Amino acid sequence: MNQWEVHKQLFLEYLQIEKNASPLTVENYKKDVEGFARFLEAEAVAFNEVDYPAIRVYLSQLHQAQLSRKTISRKLSCMRSFYRFLEREGIITSNPFLTVTLPKGDKPIPEFFYEEELKPLFLASDITHPLGQRNQALIEILYGTGIRVSECTSIECADIDFSLTTVLVHGKGRKERYVPFGTFAGEALRRYMEDGRQQLLSRSGAAADRLFLNSKGGALTARGVRMILDKLVKEAALTVDIHPHKLRHSFATHLLNNGADLRSVQELLGHEHLSSTQIYTHVTKDRLRNVYMNSHPRANK
Template sequence: MLHANQALPSFIEYLQIEKNCSHYTIESYQRDIEEFVLFMTEQGMKSIDSVEYFDARLFLTKLYERNLSKRTVARKTSCLRSFYKFLMREGLVKENPFSLVSLPKKDQKLPRFLYEEELNQLFSSLELESPMGLRDAALLELLYATGIRVSEGCDIKLQDLDFSLGTVLVHGKGKKDRYMPLGQYAKDALASYIQDGRATVMTSQAKSHPFLLINFRGDPLTPRGVRYILTAIIKKAANNIELHPHMLRHSFATHLLNNGADLRTVQELLGHSKISSTQIYTHVTKEQLRKVYNASHPRA
């Protein structure tokens, strides 16, 4: 008889070493499995190989009774399906009770993005006289120029930048690195920040580390810090724009497609492993075309 908690460490090790999952993903998987273990305890099931298809269905029913979103239920189901697939590979169970459980269709929400006029409004509101103002400009230009995730931006080191080639080395999800091109606006903003902003703060605070983005104390900037900075920029620029960090990534992809970039190129730039993850942006561009048509055509 094998308890789930006995198999969990091996599964976590598999996610870390073989699947190269991020720390966030591993924590999420662990919470989902621990939640299922609690369900097993409540149902009087002591061994993971005693779980059957109907038990898996009952677990999903319990999730729906808590009014969880389809996306959350799908994630938990997928996690347990992967867990049992691993257990079967290791010869610890004979069947995967979640293999026949259908995943609920996720509510597809179109990614929200900023129009070019709104972005120009943000850029023009920046104050470039202070070290932190230069940092804010570099941050905004970097996120929009590359479409990188905020966590990827916080991981960038000075040596990852190549101004002669106009590229930045990005360390993506699953330990997948990619080189991203930098436009002239981003290169100029980053150069000014590094020379006149970052260097000033690092000297005054007597700090020394290789991370590109820093806070006013000279410490590496965190994703939470980025959210705080973007909120402050919005308050200065216009109160009618709601901005979260991922909207700059959405704007990057949407504007590329709107201006003729092909889907495969955008997939590579975003660091998506599957093109299906990128295809959602085609829905955005189609929606934009529909809106323009309805607003412009005399007989729309």
């Protein structure tokens, strides 16, 4: 194993153990480091001799490959972290990637449901059957808490606190947070846990701790959640597209539209940086503008 491979492996272990990075982040960083290694080999540049001109050539090749600004930014961020690690370990004396500015990506406007669009979805499940009870609880939790689909599928029964009406969410980077849920979600959860879930669990019992189970009694996956949402849309006779993150976007948008402050929404969503939450402010700006244009006596002739 050459020096690069040794340092790469130590860096990945550092991400997992010290930084508590998610498996997806570790895998992406692994691919990015390996991609940069191939670039260095093709250009005959040693990893400890990388300088600004070499990085410019690397950037040029990324642009020629027609990668998005978001992807390029991630790759540069990865290499900056990798070389920071090498500097910390005393393998290099300075980080050459500190001289490079990360490209700013365009922040897409998040898709969300209007409140009226959501109402048919909450009426689509047949709550006299176990799967209908599960589906009702699932959509109430996704919209009622704004959690990510990966966070939703990892919920265990012990994470639900009916007395405080909160759920313990295991977020990115193994960070935990408590998120409250409302009356509708509480009723749907209690019905499902006391009735439908018990029936589903009896079919397997393999996922005794997980809250949301599939039709065979095993743990529900993220893919399974997406299939359930697609089914609910069809049963509600809606023509809209749906995905779990759209419910998360709707959760944040509706909170802000009804007067919630940005910091509280940030905490509920589990965003590390406020800038991640600020993508939702466009909605409140549009709403305020409409209110102004329709209400102020000097807004229109």
